[in-house]
Amino acid sequence: MTVVEYRTISDAHLDRALDLHYLVFLEKDCEDEVRKRHREILAYGDRIGAYEGDDLVGLLVAHPLRLSVPGGELPCAGVTFVSVAPTHRRRGVLSGMIDELWRRCAAAGQPLAALWVSEADIYGRFGFDPATRSYTVEIDAGWPLKLRTAPDGRPLRLVPPEEAPAVIGARHAAARAERAGRVARDDFWWRTHILPETDEENDDLTAPRVVTIGDPGEVPAGYVIYRTLSDSEGRGTLHLRELEADSPAVAAALWQYVASIDLVDKVRAWGRPLDDPLLRFAGDRDLVRVAQEFPALWLRLVDVAAALRGRAWSAPVDLVLEVTDTGIPANAGRYRLTTEEAGADGHRALVTRTDDAPDLTLDVRELAAGYLGDVDTAELVRAGLVTEHTPGAARGLGAALRTELLPHTTDEF
Structure with a gap:
């Protein structure tokens, strides 16, 4: 079996990438105006191609976005146009493109990635979870x-x-x-x-x-x-x-x-x-x-520590979070999250690695669900998705994550 390689799709291959996308999503070739716009959108983003020899068998585009988070904004990879040729499904092509995406996010200093899903059961296993509704x-x-x-x-x-x-x-x-x-x-x-x-x-x-x-x-x-x-x-x-x-x-x-x-x-x-x-x-x-x-928007914390430091917090908190992350093993481990004195936009957090006993254990997916303020941590405990080791820890983290207005996303990409 020929090895699949992951590399940047050149400008010369943009039309090949669009043809693959239309094939995968069962779309007829778009009208000239729409195809021109799609081509321009592809050219705007970071294009990851899965190549088997000279054949393009996978496509993933990541837009260089700035996403608002409580108290500010952070760089975010806006993932779109994800396509795998029907002849290459269930061969690890999507996983390979996602791994390449994580490498590029790290190089670009993007602690977050986000997308709108076409099939919801796919992206949870890559650490994404709905963060706005x-x-x-x-x-x-x-x-x-x-x-x-x-x-x-x-x-x-x-x-x-x-x-x-x-x-x-x-x-x-x-x-x-x-x-x-x-x-x-x-x-x-x-x-x-x-x-x-x-x-x-x-x-x-x-x-x-x-x-x-x-x-x-x-x-x-x-x-x-x-x-x-x-x-x-x-x-x-x-x-x-x-x-x-x-x-x-x-x-x-x-x-x-x-x-x-x-x-x-x-x-x-x-x-x-x-x-x-x-x-x-x-x-x-x-x-x-x-x-x-x-x-609506599905979120992924690519760099847990940077993401936690990058937002403001609504209440003081001092907790140890044990985070699991099979997709990006460097994220896995225990973090002490301690908020500093509140400023104009809320509390800011010190985030350090620790060997102390955890107050909460959760997967990076559940951390993404609550990160923008949409889902209360206590709700995730009740669902069996977060383990609370210290009574009241979930309530405390939920209060710190909460925002005055619910997070909301109007830009579909």
């Missing part, structure tokens, strides 16, 4: 949307998509600073992932519409990004991509706007945070329905 919310727009919070009365403005990043970028950055799990966006990211002309999953949707609220000449107090889809009778569904607001009144004004557009019968908002204020200030919850809850 989302709702899909549907609003019956056939009736006036009643709100218990008075909407902000400042003017709304329609912004051309090509101008939108310069207009709304500062508002997105401010919202990102308040929640963990958010990706920093440059012009490339806005254009290829947030505001492409054509929606990749449904080319019947319109081009993106961007509406802001606020006083002219100032950073918008909020914005909404959406597309619409009309049926054969001219009635429409509004697909909301993103809504950001700096106050409940601004959020109320934007929700009122999207639910009152002429000919729109339904608003479908995919990927809303579980603590979305809409679910509190909607006056008639029969018209505002949670249609789905789903795990």
Whole structure:
């Protein structure tokens, strides 16, 4: 059997990589515009190829992201386009590409890796676990949307998509600073992932519409990004991509706007945070329905010590964590986690190796689940996934991990 080698996919092989990806995901060759965008996305990332001789049999792309974590941000490998040729399944190709990814993360100083899964049962064994969750919310727009919070009365403005990043970028950055799990966006990211002309999953949707609220000449107090889809009778569904607001009144004004557009019968908002204020200030919850809850961003701690040092903590803690990690053995072992005096963004942690008896034993996967503040450690103990050796240790770690706002991810990649 020919040996599989793992090396960088050259620019000359980008189209071969896309052909492999479309083959694996049962997709027809994309339209020129979408294929061009895919090619540009591949060129933007770190491309790991699995080669059997001259044949490309595996593909993994890692975007160089900055992910918001409590109290700051950290470098993160955003994993996407993971593909293994159907002729080479169950031969260790994916494991080989993941091992190469860990080596590259270490070299690039990326203590985190993240992805959106196509098959959830695959990535747990590589140490990933869901670290944010989302709702899909549907609003019956056939009736006036009643709100218990008075909407902000400042003017709304329609912004051309090509101008939108310069207009709304500062508002997105401010919202990102308040929640963990958010990706920093440059012009490339806005254009290829947030505001492409054509929606990749449904080319019947319109081009993106961007509406802001606020006083002219100032950073918008909020914005909404959406597309619409009309049926054969001219009635429409509004697909909301993103809504950001700096106050409940601004959020109320934007929700009122999207639910009152002429000919729109339904608003479908995919990927809303579980603590979305809409679910509190909607006056008639029969018209505002949670249609789905789903795990969103999956996270992996590639460098446990650096990840623990890199976030702020909500409460003082002094614990010994025994971490297991079969994928990256260098992570395995015992860590004493001791928080220092609280600063403006919370407590910071000293993380040192130790031989002291552990207070908690957990796999790196469970550490990822709670790292951004989404899952309480005590819940994992009750599920039998974390072992508590010292009574109260899980409660203490959970309190330190907790964040004021739930982590939330809006950028799918």
